[in-house]
Amino acid sequence: MIGVALLGCGTVGSGVIKLLQKNSEIIDKRIGESIVIKKVLERDTEKCQLLEIKDELITQDIQEILDDQDIAIVVELIGGIEPAFSYIMAALARGKHVVTANKDLIAIKGKDIFDRAKEKGVDFYFEASVAGGIPIVYPMKQSLAANQIQEVIGILNGTTNYILSKMSQEGRDFNEVLAEAQQLGYAESDPSADVDGLDAARKIAILSSIAFNSRVTLDDVYVEGIRSITAADIQYAKELGYVIKLLAIAKENSQQKIEVRVHPAFLPKTHPMAGVNDVFNAVFLHGDAVGEIMHYGRGAGQMPTASAVFGDIIEIARNILHHSNARIGCSCYENKAIMDIKELEGEYYIRMIVEDRPGVLAGIAAVFGNNNVSIATVLQKTSKQGWAELILITHRVREIHLRDSLTVLKGLSIVGEIKNVIRLEGTDREVD
Numbered sequence: 001m002i003g004v005a006l007l008g009c010g011t012v013g014s015g016v017i018k019l020l021q022k023n024s025e026i027i028d029k030r031i032g033e034s035i036v037i038k039k040v041l042e043r044d045t046e047k048c049q050l051l052e053i054k055d056e057l058i059t060q061d062i063q064e065i066l067d068d069q070d071i072a073i074v075v076e077l078i079g080g081i082e083p084a085f086s087y088i089m090a091a092l093a094r095g096k097h098v099v100t101a102n103k104d105l106i107a108i109k110g111k112d113i114f115d116r117a118k119e120k121g122v123d124f125y126f127e128a129s130v131a132g133g134i135p136i137v138y139p140m141k142q143s144l145a146a147n148q149i150q151e152v153i154g155i156l157n158g159t160t161n162y163i164l165s166k167m168s169q170e171g172r173d174f175n176e177v178l179a180e181a182q183q184l185g186y187a188e189s190d191p192s193a194d195v196d197g198l199d200a201a202r203k204i205a206i207l208s209s210i211a212f213n214s215r216v217t218l219d220d221v222y223v224e225g226i227r228s229i230t231a232a233d234i235q236y237a238k239e240l241g242y243v244i245k246l247l248a249i250a251k252e253n254s255q256q257k258i259e260v261r262v263h264p265a266f267l268p269k270t271h272p273m274a275g276v277n278d279v280f281n282a283v284f285l286h287g288d289a290v291g292e293i294m295h296y297g298r299g300a301g302q303m304p305t306a307s308a309v310f311g312d313i314i315e316i317a318r319n320i321l322h323h324s325n326a327r328i329g330c331s332c333y334e335n336k337a338i339m340d341i342k343e344l345e346g347e348y349y350i351r352m353i354v355e356d357r358p359g360v361l362a363g364i365a366a367v368f369g370n371n372n373v374s375i376a377t378v379l380q381k382t383s384k385q386g387w388a389e390l391i392l393i394t395h396r397v398r399e400i401h402l403r404d405s406l407t408v409l410k411g412l413s414i415v416g417e418i419k420n421v422i423r424l425e426g427t428d429r430e431v432d
């Protein structure tokens with residue numbers, strides 16, 4: 001028997017219990033030993049009772065779990081930084097193995113946790129923390145371990161992908177779709193973490209650390225969310241042959257600097273990630289040996305996330321049975337610099353309101369030209385009371401030059417408003 005304690009009986013915790021109730025026979029046969037839930041920490045005991053968990057298993061006291069010698073694996077599913085961090089550190093200190101889905105914690109406190117796990121010779125697994133049910137953490141640490149990873153591009157947040165998909169395909173309103181995503185159990189307890197890009201930033205911090213063997217924390221990630229995306233931007237993207245996705249991007253350049261950012265992006269309709277819709281996530285990566293690969297599946301939701309959590313429990317159980325715990329630890333043995341977003345080079349979509357009269361376009365083009373920004377595409381749209389909407393796509397330019405141009409343009413009387421600026425991604429992809 002391998003004893004497990006669950007901390008938290010919310011969306012994911014309940015999923016883990018349901019999965020064991022449904023598939024315990026097959027799980028136990030695959031491991032060669034039975035997995036038994038010995039305790040569930042939950043402040044709202046009614047939630048557990050609904051799942052037909054025996055009353056005596058439910059506790060509100062973490063000490064009962066820490067002191068129980070029969071509990072080998074602690075599964076943290078309460079979320080947030082505290083008390084999750086203290087509970088995990090205490091469990092590791094007691095020689096217990098830990099599984100978590102908590103990307104908030106790993107992206108900030110990862111180093112402390114990995115150090116403690118190493119010191120105690122125990123396992124710390126976190127597959128569900130990135131892209132929910134999609135296997136990506138373990139494959140990167142294991143199956144792809146012989147590769148130098150050059151880039152990782154992810155759609156890593158189910159809630160925002162669901163919102164953008166519904167806005168794009170059904171023309172629905174942002175707030176209405178967000179409420180639906182919350183209802184479906186996709187969103188974080190504070191959904192601004194999803195909408196403002198923080199959740200995806202935490203996940204790409206974790207993947208970058210694994211990919212480039214250097215600790216990347218949440219503070220290192222440049223972040224923009226999706227609140228600025230309007231129906232007009234989505235429509236122009238379609239007209240120009242793109243879709244808008246919230247992308248999480250990590251690359252290593254030739255000077256071993258790490259570029260790590262989360263922002264909405266225009267992605268060509270032909271890109272493999274352009275068809276990733278609704279709550280689905282995808283991680284697209286390039287390794288020097290494997291070439292391009294894409295992992296695709298449900299990035300949020302009760303049972304997909306429980307699937308990833310349980311995969312970790314099973315792996316640890318096997319390690320316990322074969323006395324092989326702590327085989328796969330943290331691989332951040334380098335200390336690489338992080339690139340400033342202003343050093344970025346890329347193509348940009350710009351939507352602005354300008355005066356609709358002769359010479360205006362030439363004036364705007366001159367500002368861009370003077371700042372080394374070359375324009376690839378210009379569209380002029382609806383003209384209202386002397387004002388027109390101008391859509392521009394740049395060639396590949398330095399972000400600092402684009403920002404300088406926009407600062408000058410904002411000061412011109414011919415420019416009413418810069419409505420939005422969105423980066424393009426995946427336009428230079430070479431298919432090998």
Ligand SMILES: NC(=O)C1=CN([C@@H]2O[C@H](COP(=O)(O)OP(=O)(O)OC[C@H]3O[C@@H](n4cnc5c(N)ncnc54)[C@H](OP(=O)(O)O)[C@@H]3O)[C@@H](O)[C@H]2O)C=CC1
Binds near residue numbers: 043080101
């Ligand atoms: N939902 C998803 O699709 C995914 C979630 N995750 C991650 O999984 C974790 C859990 O998420 P999720 O299940 O959605 O969250 P929920 O809010 O549904 O569940 C968390 C549960 O933990 C309980 N809890 C919180 N603090 C304590 C505490 N101090 N003591 C006892 N119980 C506590 C909460 O009770 P109460 O309600 O009373 O606060 C709640 O029942 C998070 O880290 C999240 O980021 C990862 C991938 C996908």
Ligand SMILES: N[C@@H](CC=O)C(=O)O
Binds near residue numbers: 157194
């Ligand atoms: N809120 C997250 C849940 C999984 O991490 C998301 O929407 O992807």
Ligand code: NA
Binds near residue numbers: 128130132135137308
């Ligand atoms: Na995962």
